[in-house]
Amino acid sequence: MDIETLKINISTTPAFVLDEEELSRSLGILSQLRQQSGVKALYSIKSLPLYRVLELAKPFVDGFSASSLFEAQLAKEILAGTGSIHLTTPGINFAELDQLLATVSHLSFNSLSQLQRYQEQNRLPSASIGLRVNPQLSYLDDDRYNPCRLHSKLGVPVDDLWQTTALNHVQGLHLHTVFACQDYRPLTDSIAKLLNYFGKNLKNLEWINLGGGYLFNHISNHQPFVELVGQLNKDYGLTVYVEPGKAIVGDAGYLVASVIDCFNSGGKAIAVLDSSVNHHPEVFEYGWRPELHEHAANGDYPAILAGCSCLAGDLFGEYRFKAPLHVGDRVVFKNMGAYSLVKASRFNGINLPTIYGLQVGRLNKLKDYSYQDYRQQWLTDH
Numbered sequence: 001m002d003i004e005t006l007k008i009n010i011s012t013t014p015a016f017v018l019d020e021e022e023l024s025r026s027l028g029i030l031s032q033l034r035q036q037s038g039v040k041a042l043y044s045i046k047s048l049p050l051y052r053v054l055e056l057a058k059p060f061v062d063g064f065s066a067s068s069l070f071e072a073q074l075a076k077e078i079l080a081g082t083g084s085i086h087l088t089t090p091g092i093n094f095a096e097l098d099q100l101l102a103t104v105s106h107l108s109f110n111s112l113s114q115l116q117r118y119q120e121q122n123r124l125p126s127a128s129i130g131l132r133v134n135p136q137l138s139y140l141d142d143d144r145y146n147p148c149r150l151h152s153k154l155g156v157p158v159d160d161l162w163q164t165t166a167l168n169h170v171q172g173l174h175l176h177t178v179f180a181c182q183d184y185r186p187l188t189d190s191i192a193k194l195l196n197y198f199g200k201n202l203k204n205l206e207w208i209n210l211g212g213g214y215l216f217n218h219i220s221n222h223q224p225f226v227e228l229v230g231q232l233n234k235d236y237g238l239t240v241y242v243e244p245g246k247a248i249v250g251d252a253g254y255l256v257a258s259v260i261d262c263f264n265s266g267g268k269a270i271a272v273l274d275s276s277v278n279h280h281p282e283v284f285e286y287g288w289r290p291e292l293h294e295h296a297a298n299g300d301y302p303a304i305l306a307g308c309s310c311l312a313g314d315l316f317g318e319y320r321f322k323a324p325l326h327v328g329d330r331v332v333f334k335n336m337g338a339y340s341l342v343k344a345s346r347f348n349g350i351n352l353p354t355i356y357g358l359q360v361g362r363l364n365k366l367k368d369y370s371y372q373d374y375r376q377q378w379l380t381d382h
């Protein structure tokens with residue numbers, strides 16, 4: 001179904017549409033990469049933990065990666081013993097450690113102090129234990145999402161790790177350093193740096209998790225990745241994992257919204273939508289202008305698409321259209337699969353988007369929310 005037909009067939013907006021064909025496409029690319037390179041792929045469920053996505057992804061991956069106990073529990077429920085569950089987070093709460101270790105297969109501590117506390121407890125090993133390393137090579141301009149920023153809280157800086165014996169006490173290493181990256185250079189550079197620091201000592205480990213952040217589905221030359229995984233497999237005997245999120249679901253999500261008001265403000269056309277940055281907070285957090293299906297670079301009719309909350313900065317951005325927008329028109333934001341719905345809130349009492357699944361030529365309503373759901377969220381027990 002093309003996007004114009006989709007717009008007509010949606011019964012309720014705002015709507016989040018999971019494009020299941022697109023999801024299959026990205027999962028297919030990942031499967032090929034698994035076969036070509038021998039890498040093990042985990043879906044990073046933080047990007048979109050929608051049950052339907054987890055079920056569809058399950059046959060194509062070697063497991064899931066999680067960043068909290070709840071995510072790990074959801075992963076375990078879906079996998080039902082058929083795959084690995086990797087977890088790393090700066091937020092390990094030792095009060096939950098028993099439950100975490102009983103739920104995941106691999107747990108990478110984020111700091112030397114986390115690892116030390118774990119060792120002091122003298123537990124019988126259950127999950128395979130790893131450590132997150134920060135290779136201290138930055139590839140992102142915006143420090144808000146740069147794991148290798150100065151004074152980073154994510155992973156043990158390699159300069160510090162190198163001076164300890166911590167690697168003797170773990171079975172694996174974890175790194176995650178980029179976001180939406182479309183070439184493998186940061187990865188090959190980071191691994192080269194780690195090999196330079198640790199060399200043959202890496203042979204004492206069992207696995208390495210290269211994290212997420214790479215858009216496998218938008219990279220045409222996978223050769224550097226295939227060679228890297230081969231080298232880590234053969235020369236160091238390591239099982240190599242990746243844990244992409246956005247590469248799997250990013251392109252598979254649309255946000256469909258309707259125009260509910262049009263007016264002029266200070267000489268610019270404003271179109272207010274029945275959606276809001278509530279439904280994609282990263283638009284506000286990072287000042288991003290999401291990709292819009294209707295945008296025509298040479299369109300004669302510019303308009304600012306505004307969200308319907310009270311927040312002055314609740315704006316999707318200025319776009320150009322071939323015809324003036326009217327109340328009732330629908331617009332479709334693309335590339336909304338990752339980090340949108342999972343971060344959505346009901347600020348201002350604006351409802352969450354209705355969720356649809358788009359299969360070959362068919363649109364299925366998967367879930368909708370009502371006033372009762374809103375009320376339930378804010379009801380107190382006492």
Ligand SMILES: Cc1ncc(COP(=O)(O)O)c(C=O)c1O
Pocket residue numbers: 044047065088176178179180211212213214243244245246247338
């Ligand atoms: C440790 C870790 N692994 C994997 C991911 C998934 O990254 P992406 O969705 O960019 O592939 C993230 C994202 O923040 C992460 O922090």
